[in-house]
Amino acid sequence: MKIKIKLLAGTLSLLLAGIQTQAQAEDNVLRLYNWADYFAEDTIANFTKETGIRVIYDVMDGSETLEAKMMSGHSGYDLIFPGDTVAERLMRAGALQKLAPEKLEHLSEIEPGLQRLQAQYPHSRYATVPYTWGSIGITYNAAAINQRMPNAPVNSLDLLFKPEIAAKFADCGISMIDSPDEVMAIALHYLGRDPRSGKAQDLDAALALLKSIKPYIRKFQSQPVTQLVNGDICLSLGYSGDVIQAQRAADQAGKPVDFQYRIPFEGTSIWMDTMAIPVDARHPEYAYAFINFVMRPANMAAISNFTGYPTSSATARPLVAADLRNNPDIYVDDAVYARLFPGEDIPQRDMRARMRAWTTFKTARD
The missing domain is CATH 3.40.190.10 (Periplasmic binding protein-like II)
Known part of the structure; x- marks a missing residue:
């Protein structure tokens, strides 16, 4: 009888250990929601390799779908990529977290023109980090x-x-x-x-x-x-x-x-896509880690080269492919910025x- 009890206890311990290991694995996940093909081909793999955080990448089929998910609550996402006007509505509705600047490593590197554009969105400017634009x-x-x-x-x-x-x-x-x-x-x-x-x-x-x-x-x-x-x-x-x-x-x-x-x-x-953390994000610390990772100049340049869109990082511009960075209608100067109106x-x-x-x-x- 004692042997059976010991065997049963051992089996239970193995089951509990397995459940705990599975829970830990599921807990070590960043869930993000973004447009299709909106990273470089190796962005997510490199992030996981460096941090050990697995990424579940759900593809957004439209801004309306994103907004509906956020407004309904309990979206299940840790990081989303809303456009500027959508982010403004989401923040005003209380669906986004206010970001902690001290946790963001590359805010000072954002293109001045995008900083001016972001200032036109009073609610979301403190809840978003510019990502790509055009x-x-x-x-x-x-x-x-x-x-x-x-x-x-x-x-x-x-x-x-x-x-x-x-x-x-x-x-x-x-x-x-x-x-x-x-x-x-x-x-x-x-x-x-x-x-x-x-x-x-x-x-x-x-x-x-x-x-x-x-x-x-x-x-x-x-x-x-x-x-x-x-x-x-x-x-x-x-x-x-x-x-x-x-x-x-x-x-x-x-x-x-x-x-x-x-x-x-x-x-x-002119439009700008942003990175934002939902108010009910389960792992906001993973979201900050991902934002800081993609905002590194080399990573931002790789994203720009793959997608064909300029990123928000001014320090990434010298690393971007010449056909992109030297096109004055893609990477614009202040005179062209003056002719653009935001959403x-x-x-x-x-x-x-x-x-x-x-x-x-x-x-x-x-």
Whole structure:
């Protein structure tokens, strides 16, 4: 009987030890939520190798999904990557932790232009660390555009927003980012109106402008790289990183294509993705460790080189690939910064009005 009891006790001890080991393994995990392919290929593996912290990387399919998860509470994430306006709403709603500056090792290295941009978000500026950023502008196939219109106004939104010019490129394909808030903002700004307006007369003017070019738009999409490389489109209103990704994909495929990107002289929208810790994060200390890891200049440069977007680290810039850091429409100077306007948290009533205008535009008959 004593032997059986000893055997049973030993078995229980082994089971408890196994449970404890499993619990410790599960506890040594950073859960993060970010866009797909938004790190360098070895960022997460190198972090785990250095710290022993395993990373569970859930892919975000949209800012709306992120916001809904955070607002509902108990998201289960330790670190998230919200855009600037989303972060502002989340902080105001109490969904993010206020960060402790003494735990962040690279705050002084953030690009001055991004520090000024961050200052425009009074609620989230103390709860976020800038990650990557960019603008929305014109990516184009230089040969295709020049063939159809020598000396085309590639530095101007006239290239897209004037119907008589846009019509010249309809045969080689025009793409527009499928983002109502950003496109409406750019159209309104082009017309000399408040880019964040929800007024009926402003939205009617923007809608009329967009409808005038609807017959020449082939696709609405947020990832035009494949279509650019395949020759399905030659002109795209979209994110600044598209040109780097498209050029590298074309080079790898052995296609002699020259892609260019321009920030329109009329001005356009600048966006910034950030790193933030949810208020209910289980392991905020792991989140701080990850932020500090990716903010190292070498790691930030690797992320920039892989994604095609500039990172927030000014000290990383000399380490970034020359085709990226030397492009004045990607890594911009103060004069260009002055032509860019940030996103803004728009009241729900105005946002609904803008969404109705966008839906009317997209569903309009050509």
